[in-house]
Amino acid sequence: MTEINRERRAFGVGVIGGPTTVIDIHGLRILVDPTFDPPTDYGYLRKTAGPAIPAAALGPIDLVLVSHSQHPDNLDTSGRRLALSSPLVLTTPTSASELGPRARGLVPWERFSHPSGVRITATPALHGPADDVGPEGYVNCEVSGFVMEARDSPTVYVGGDNASLKAVADIARRFPRIDVAILNAGAAHVPTKFDDRPLTFTAERAAAAAEVLAAARVVVAHQDGWAHFADGPADTRHAFRQAGIEAVLSTAPLGLWSVTEDVAIPVQA
Incomplete structure (x- = not known):
């Protein structure tokens, strides 16, 4: 396993802390949900560890994907600054209206074609229990x-x-071949919200999602570095082992490439 640095891979996926993931694909360096603050107490959320590598070590970023901008565990102060300095941010319509002119909001199933040839489709997600969906159509x-x-x-x-x-099943129907799945787990919870029920996948539900997607490789993020995560990497490994799919799970340490072009993954023609 190799440390993530400025040198780009033909293909690579690696987690550097919390949800923050680096993806090298088709000549692009993509950063997901940048969080680069040191340990910080934000009031209702507390960050307990900084990133495994600093943002400066990554070199230029071509594209930032922001799942949502409302919570500091997915976009903290330093991460927001990095996102706003990048050439392009893809995110939700709500977050795009907040992040400014470099941000483009995509509704579920909307596709964006990057000049590099990478096609990016926005997919649905539900940030909490399904019985708490509000009139806007989302939770949280x-x-x-x-x-x-x-x-x-x-x-x-x-x-x-x-x-x-259910959202994962809808995605699997639309995309019957997912080679690498990056799943946020951690069983994130905030006692004052939704009866303290999980707002992200538990370890067991992450394993179930991996089975539904039938991905060749699974990288689990969003399970370390914050006090409101109930499940950690050991819980994830146990859940995947109990489900009989431990072989697809990457267990690379933070800051190292989890999946690269050296890993045998059949690719689309």
Whole structure:
């Protein structure tokens, strides 16, 4: 396993802390949900660890994907600054209206075609229990996932802060081949919200989502570095082992590439 740095891979996925993930695909360096603050108490959320590597070590970022901008565990102060300095941000319509002219909001199933040839489709996500969906059609706040496709590259699904297996099943129907799935887990919970029920996947539901997607490789993010995460990497490994799918789970340490072009993954023609 190799440390993530300025050098780009032909293909690579790696987590550097919390939900923050680096994706190299088809010549692009993409950053997901940047969080680069040091340990910080935000009041209702408390960050307990900084990123495994600093933002400066990543070099230029071509594109930032923001699942939602409302919560500091997905976009903290330093991460917001980085996102706003990047050439392009893809996010939800609500977050795009807040983040300014470099942000483009996508509704579920809307596709954006990057000049590089990477196609990015926004996917539905539900940030909490399904019986608390409000009149706007979401729980907690509007959240998006993303599917990335490019010729001769693996197809990558980024789940965002999603707690819904139904949403995952809908994605699997639309995209019957997901090569690499990046799932946010951690069983995030805030005692004052939704009867303290999980706002993201528990370890067990992340394993179930992986089965539904039938992904060749699964990278789990959003399970470390914050006090409101109930499940950690050990819980994830146990859940995948209990489900009999431990072989698809990447267990690379933070700051190292989890999946690269060296890992045998059949790619789309």
